[in-house]
Amino acid sequence: MSQALTTAHSVVAPSVLSKRIAGAIVILYALVSMIPLAWILMTGFKTPPDSIAYPPKIVFAPSLEGYCNLFTTRTRQTQEYIQSLGPPQTICDEITRKRDMVIAGPSNYVPRFWNSLVIAFGSTFCAVSLGVLSAYAFSRFRIPLADDLLFFILSTRMMPPIAVAIPIYLMYRKLGLSDTALGMILLYTAVNVSLAVWLLKGFIDEIPREYEEAAMIDGYTRLHAFFKVVLPQAATGIAATAIFCLIFAWNEYAFAVLLTSGEAQTAPPFIPTIIGEGGMDWPAVGAGTTLFLVPLLVFTVLLRKHLLRGITFGAVRK
């Protein structure tokens, strides 16, 4: 019986050879799909001439020029002027002077990155706080038209961002919220709260009601039981939901490019505007992209067990 099952023709117990072939194909796919990301990382460490060399350079002398250009603005100066300066203070000074330029000041990358952080964390905090309250109510109480309300909440996330952006643009212009971090936080909270409610409802559904009921028999009020019993039990779920909300707000581009232009601009609309002398400064873009993507790689690893839940709004759990 068991021997009959370990043949090449078994789905339950595949043979060693079929496992090897499957593994080889999957690993090949994984490696090929990593090529663009590897190229981003490599481009960040190239010099501008290396980055646009033909044929594309796979082996190159690493340089920090991309990162220096990402964080600074530079002006072209005469040889005499550069020689009249003192010795270079930093490694970036040295690199820019080799190109007959001096550092004029910091670039906008750090403020844009900071905006992304503020807006992503602000909207995540609001969305998860609102979401956990609503999710608890939907999970534990009989609410009239609960299914319709839940569908309404979900449908708001499905809407095409450009279609929503037209009235939001007009509304924000009237309210003075255009190009403010507060406006973006409100908007991303509204988009994320739907995901938060659906995901957290799934997590709270899994916590046995008996826990709160026992606490309430001990004299806790409902609110007390919610804060002291349910919230700690749902901590993992809340963390996973928060990371999903962070990822959305971090990656969002459509609203950001239409509704922010200066003060509150986030990194995604900023990175494509990085230009050097004579076209795109690809090493700087590569450096900016790398720094922008690193948090996402960390999140992917943290979330790998909950990913499926997140992308199906909590419906598929394992």
Added chain:
Amino acid sequence: MSDLLNRFMRFRRGPWENLATLVIAAGVLMLMQPLSLTLYTWSFATMLAGTVMFVIVSKFPE
């Protein structure tokens, strides 16, 4: 045939919801098909009808 009619006449959610789904799908296909401008013109009305129908029939008993 009369069996099918009976199923719809009892106003149960299942068959009506499937019908509404078909109407919505037909509307979306009409919107994106490359064959006839007339079908494209009527796609919005079809999608709207299907969606309204879906919202109404989801209130029918299981």
Added chain:
Amino acid sequence: MGRIAAPARTRRIRGLSDKAIAWAFIAPTMVLLLAINIFPLIWTIYLSFTNYQANRPNRPITYVGTKWYRDILGSPDVWAAMQATAHFVFWTILLQTLIGFGLAYLIDRKFRGHAFWTTIILVPMMLSPAVVGNFWKFLYQPQIGLFNSIVSFFTGIEPSSFEMLGSVSLSPWSIIIVDTWMWTPYVMLICLAGLRSIPDYIYEAAEVDRASLWRQFWSITLPMALPFIMLAVLFRGIENFKMFDMVNLLTGGGPGSTTEVASITLKREAFEKWRTGYSSAFAIILFVAVFGLANIYVKALNRVKQR
């Protein structure tokens, strides 16, 4: 805290609270969604019947009836944009479903290290479509780009002899390739859940009956994973129907209007030509399509829901 000292008060609050708490907990979310989603939606419906232009806020607003709807639904240009969207949606879904399901089927063989490689494969879908799309522009550069060099390495075609982004015949495929690279992992992950939901004993029974692997695939694997595949297809369909960020950065709708998908047309009308009334009507049309599909999606979601 005082819960023993004042039992009567506690009970009164508790008796009152359940319903009150339920509404107090839901109300903030609803208020926010009403303010940021429903109110703007109603405003859009109103604007779609007027000739309002956002760059001329002081001009008197006149009512134009269903003119914009008739214009859009009779316009060959918008129809062409819908077909560009259809081309994009059709091919991305087809490629992602085939590759994604294939990968899931192979990963389900549970070879050594499959969990690690699955995580690696999932990385592209977590990234920002805009930031990564922007970088693909570099990969697609005719001479210096990596993509053309790799194609030329395998086929021998001169790397500078074709332009992925600049030519009318290739640019629709350039966005399909990036989207497939990015979202195949999404389909793969959901298909994997579908395959894992099939209990082993069904296969064991089929093997006792000596059903071939081919038969097992068509009569067990595919039918039982189908609700999951449908879920993935519907969601990708909705997402790609409204695709904006990656296409906007990669081709911006060009060359000409070959990759001008619906959202790009909408952006041009709304934020470049400032035809707010017209674009509001267009937004409502897209909106109804997405709302209808979202209904179907939730139906599919309930079908695979696990308790």
